Amino acid sequence: MKVFKFGGASVKDASAVKNVSNIISSFGNEQLVVVVSAMGKTTNALEEIWKAFLKEGKDSLEALRLLEKLKLEHLDIASELFEGNLPDSILEEFAHLRSFIASRKVLNEQFIYDQIVSKGEMISTKIVSEYLNRNELLNNWLDVRDCIFTNRNFREGIVDWDRTEKQLSAAYKNCEKDIVITQGFLGGTAEGMTTTLGREGSDYSAAIFAYCLNAEDLTIWKDVPGVLSADPRKFTRAQLINKLSYQQAMQMTYHGAKVIHHKTIKPLFEKAIPLIVRSFSDLEKPGTVICPKSKGTGRKNGNSEMPPFIVHLNGLAMLRITRKNALPFSENDLASIYVAMGNTYNHAHFSLREADAFLLLVDYQEFRIQSLSQVLEEHFVIQVIERDCDLLTVHDQDIVLPDFLASKRQWMNLKTGKLEQTVFY
Numbered sequence: 001m002k003v004f005k006f007g008g009a010s011v012k013d014a015s016a017v018k019n020v021s022n023i024i025s026s027f028g029n030e031q032l033v034v035v036v037s038a039m040g041k042t043t044n045a046l047e048e049i050w051k052a053f054l055k056e057g058k059d060s061l062e063a064l065r066l067l068e069k070l071k072l073e074h075l076d077i078a079s080e081l082f083e084g085n086l087p088d089s090i091l092e093e094f095a096h097l098r099s100f101i102a103s104r105k106v107l108n109e110q111f112i113y114d115q116i117v118s119k120g121e122m123i124s125t126k127i128v129s130e131y132l133n134r135n136e137l138l139n140n141w142l143d144v145r146d147c148i149f150t151n152r153n154f155r156e157g158i159v160d161w162d163r164t165e166k167q168l169s170a171a172y173k174n175c176e177k178d179i180v181i182t183q184g185f186l187g188g189t190a191e192g193m194t195t196t197l198g199r200e201g202s203d204y205s206a207a208i209f210a211y212c213l214n215a216e217d218l219t220i221w222k223d224v225p226g227v228l229s230a231d232p233r234k235f236t237r238a239q240l241i242n243k244l245s246y247q248q249a250m251q252m253t254y255h256g257a258k259v260i261h262h263k264t265i266k267p268l269f270e271k272a273i274p275l276i277v278r279s280f281s282d283l284e285k286p287g288t289v290i291c292p293k294s295k296g297t298g299r300k301n302g303n304s305e306m307p308p309f310i311v312h313l314n315g316l317a318m319l320r321i322t323r324k325n326a327l328p329f330s331e332n333d334l335a336s337i338y339v340a341m342g343n344t345y346n347h348a349h350f351s352l353r354e355a356d357a358f359l360l361l362v363d364y365q366e367f368r369i370q371s372l373s374q375v376l377e378e379h380f381v382i383q384v385i386e387r388d389c390d391l392l393t394v395h396d397q398d399i400v401l402p403d404f405l406a407s408k409r410q411w412m413n414l415k416t417g418k419l420e421q422t423v424f425y
């Protein structure tokens, strides 16, 4: 059995969905679990609906207006695919979201986020599944929220692996068709509440399926020919990397290479399941294979030297943490800051220790920074001293500074061997 993952770009409109159907059909009678994300930029649109919902107090007019717009966009795609004969199941998902918004139950904001934003995948998978069924690619639609169990950390549910493994295998056994269509990005709590796994998390969902079902391999279909040495939208000279070991791929995603979600590799590595990243529009090209070291990775015939790469991150915030009593930092202070970072799901992309302050570069997500401040407030003061930082990580390559960084100032720089990191603000 193989696992496929199709992201937003691969289901962004009716012709993209038809292309997905052609790819699936080219695999003949193969058993496939197909993990699908929300269509195009739907998740961003749903985030805007969530923000409007939180802002609007009693009436949710703007949220409902934005929802109507999103619904029309989906109905356009569906009308083209189904020639006007729309499946009720799609309309039901929109009706359900509309009544959730209209009911205006004010609950935990992050809980509401997951209830609203999860609809993108619910709707896209119903459209894809129905289209395949009507075109003789008979499939089972599987509700992933009953299979991937997470804790109640809304917006980044942490997977309960034991429970997920049992439930997922049982649910898969009940699917009698060779093709199973399911949602990326979503999970569910033991109490039946919907959660999400973090933005761009569908790659991770696909890896969870591959791990729990002992898949032969996982293929992630993308709008790029595979993993490149850099994001081709930002660095035009980016080169395709044919093979990577799990460790190399983890190193790239750790530094933030957006092509694969950073949690994807570990479960595959644990069961030595190969990951193939390939183009959904150029089916002749084999893409990038990520597999164990022994299968020959790296530049020089089987040696595992890390190939050159560049990662650029933006939208980062520099935090300055000081002690309330103005004493210098001890090792125990650093330990408690890192524990608090872990518990509040903040990730440090870069850090610098000064005598009386600790600087940490994190994603600028206000709610996470607020939780960190709350946890640490007894002994520490946390300030956001810059909220529009960039981080450029370059491994083993000489580069000309790209235009989008030309107007920024270099702030900090660290060079360790072939790896160089520069913070801009």
Ligand code: ADP
Binding pocket: 006, 007, 008, 009, 010, 037, 200, 221, 222, 223, 224, 226, 227, 228, 229, 230, 231, 232, 233, 257, 258, 259, 260
């Ligand atoms: P999807 O959500 O459709 O699966 P993503 O947009 O998340 O796809 O990922 C594909 C995009 O990742 C590409 O369009 C490319 O701009 C970007 N990207 C960033 N870094 C890399 C890299 N090293 N190699 C290839 N693509 C990259």
Ligand code: ASP
Binding pocket: 007, 008, 037, 038, 043, 044, 120, 184, 185, 198, 199, 200, 201, 202, 203
């Ligand atoms: N739809 C989600 C997002 O845009 C998950 C994903 O695409 O991987 O973040």
Ligand code: MG
Binding pocket: 007, 008, 200
């Ligand atoms: Mg994505």
